[in-house]
Amino acid sequence: MTTGATPRRRAVLAGVAGATAGLAGCSGVFGGGAAVSVLAAGSLNDALENGLRERVDQRVAVEAHGSARVARLVADGQKDPDIVAVADPALFESTLTPEWYAEFATNSLVLAYDAESPGGRRVAEAGVDGWWRPLLDEGVALGRTDPDLDPLGYRTLFALELATEHYDTDTNLRAAVPAPGQLFPETQLVSQFETGAIDAAFTYRSMAVDRGYDFVDLPAAIDLGDPALAVRYETTSYELPGGTVVQGAPISYAATLPRETAATTAVFEALTGDGYLTDFGFTVPEPYPRYTGQPPDGLAS
Known part of the structure; x- marks a missing residue:
């Protein structure tokens, strides 16, 4: 078992709470073109807010929910983000069916x-x-x-x-x-x-x-x-509600890029391959990012 530092824990949680409180306004950015919008798994929120942001030149608007809800928000047309990142690639095989996606981190x-x-x-x-x-x-x-x-x-x-x-x-x-x-x-x-x-x-x-x-x-x-x-x-x-059956599998995070532009591609490449996730407790295996389907030319390289 591991022992953590209480002062750091409270400081980080205060930052997360502030970021989460601001999420309600992020949905209005979707489609506005002023920022690259990322709809992501809740467990990625801290890494994206405090790790990804400082590694890209583009403005990034992060909205985080449970991954099953993320998938349903997109599938039902309630959200139209530039990037979708979930905590289970099975959601890309069931609720969502993108042409391709990249697995980019693991967890336990x-x-x-x-x-x-x-x-x-x-x-x-x-x-x-x-x-x-x-x-x-x-x-x-x-x-x-x-x-x-x-x-x-x-x-x-x-x-x-x-x-x-x-x-x-x-x-x-x-x-x-x-x-x-x-x-x-x-x-x-x-x-x-x-x-x-x-x-x-x-x-x-x-x-x-x-x-x-x-x-x-x-x-x-x-x-x-x-x-x-x-x-x-x-x-x-x-x-899941709706009848989709999810099988147990090793934990893996996956993302796809519904809207391909120079800005969104730059953020996607940083999100999936910049190495910052290990600073936030994730594991990034050597073959990752690992692609399923056919990504845009040049992205997989």
Whole structure:
């Protein structure tokens, strides 16, 4: 498990909260031509706001939501961004069907906890071999995201299902742990530690590392972070509203470029290949960015 610095965590969260508060006005920029608009997964928000912006000359307007919602906003015609970036390429194979996309980073799930709360300390004490036990008790307030709105939510269910088999528990953790009151928007999940609303949360490793949260590193058999275990992850699934079934898979982020101009292409290339994501806790494998379909001439190189 990892121990973070509370002052840094609060400083970063304050910046994220300010950025998130300004998102409502970003949608008006879409189509205005003054800025390159990026509609992105909530877990990318901090990296885009505080990493991508300083690496490009173009103005960038970022709007972040859960990835399933991002995909539906575009598919339903409610948003028309220059760049779409999601936390699961499966959404480009189902809800959205772009001619091409680029996978550009990977991640893994962890169980973050508030070391200053009694419930959080119980999770820490249970450690990697027993983190699930305190979650079955009413004394630990758990936070997670809505599986109908973003991949982090359904990946949490995948991890719980995989954990049931991995630990050979008598309890079906996917059925026993989730409860309606645990749901928070992805962009607000980790900030619930600051308000005392939760003791622990399933989140991406990048989010916990970047914000300085303590967390339990889950085994590779559970954390959806090891491409070599893809076949194991595929034993899990979740049905989204509308009937689309998402299979478990190694976590990967993907982006596409619906509107190709010199400005949008420059931002897209920086977003997917500038190396800044590792500073925010993401992993960028050597073959990435990895393209599916036929990207515009020169982009893949």
